[in-house]
Amino acid sequence: KQEVTQIPAALSVPEGENLVLNCSFTDSAIYNLQWFRQDPGKGLTSLLLIQSSQREQTSGRLNASLDKSSGRSTLYIAASQPGDSATYLCAPHSGGGADGLTFGKGTHLIIQP
Amino acid sequence: GAGVSQTPSNKVTEKGKYVELRCDPISGHTALYWYRQSLGQGPEFLIYFQGTGAADDSGLPNDRFFAVRPEGSVSTLKIQRTERGDSAVYLCASSLSPQETQYFGPGTRLLVL
Numbered sequence: 001k002q003e004v005t006q007i008p009a010a011l012s013v014p015e016g017e018n019l020v021l022n023c024s025f026t027d028s029a030i031y032n033l034q035w036f037r038q039d040p041g042k043g044l045t046s047l048l049l050i051q052s053s054q055r056e057q058t059s060g061r062l063n064a065s066l067d068k069s070s071g072r073s074t075l076y077i078a079a080s081q082p083g084d085s086a087t088y089l090c091a092p093h094s095g096g097g098a099d100g101l102t103f104g105k106g107t108h109l110i111i112q113p
Numbered sequence: 114g115a116g117v118s119q120t121p122s123n124k125v126t127e128k129g130k131y132v133e134l135r136c137d138p139i140s141g142h143t144a145l146y147w148y149r150q151s152l153g154q155g156p157e158f159l160i161y162f163q164g165t166g167a168a169d170d171s172g173l174p175n176d177r178f179f180a181v182r183p184e185g186s187v188s189t190l191k192i193q194r195t196e197r198g199d200s201a202v203y204l205c206a207s208s209l210s211p212q213e214t215q216y217f218g219p220g221t222r223l224l225v226l
Contacts (some may be wrong), residue, residue, distance in 0.1 A: 046216060049214045089155055101148075101156075
């Protein structure tokens with residue numbers, strides 16, 4: 001059974017800093033991996049999808065990397081802004097897509113103005 | 114275009130009652146997923162539909178939970194004899210295919226008194 005761990009559980013940094021969120025998963029036989037953000041009381045917003053054949057994916061100030069063999073992914077956020085404050089969730093997708101995503105508990109990020 | 118929509122946004126019911134939660138996926142998305150999120154946790158997979166059929170219902174906690182997608186579009190999650198432990202946010206997601214990005218709805222917050 002896939003298990004996902006995200007470190008740190010919470011992070012508070014001043015605006016403008018670059019930061020890295022870590023995700024590890026136990027079953028490396030994944031099809032792809034998604035990163036999401038979740039604002040309080042809201043649904044999930046997809047940030048990036050990395051296919052298992054890819055090493056990284058970029059969108060604006062976000063860069064996600066994937067090392068499938070070691071069961072790790074990182075989300076890099078450049079030049080953080082207060083609007084980046086949210087909970088960030090990583091979710092590997094196993095079983096060739098024929099099942100659901102497995103989520104960690106997320107990293108609760110606060111960017112101080 | 115329109116995203117994934119879920120109704121109702123909030124549902125309060127009494128222990129033992131029956132509830133139905135509805136999900137309208139993005140038009141053209143053949144894959145549909147239901148998840149459940151408890152406070153402070155990441156979402157937990159419940160069931161996956163490809164078209165009209167439930168391709169994987171391994172995440173349903175017990176036989177009180179059932180979901181349908183009769184025409185391959187709208188899906189309904191049905192919970193019989195609700196228990197207080199069923200209280201959570203129920204999230205629906207859809208994707209063009211199982212291997213592509215999942216887009217989440219805003220969720221239905223269920224409270225069982």
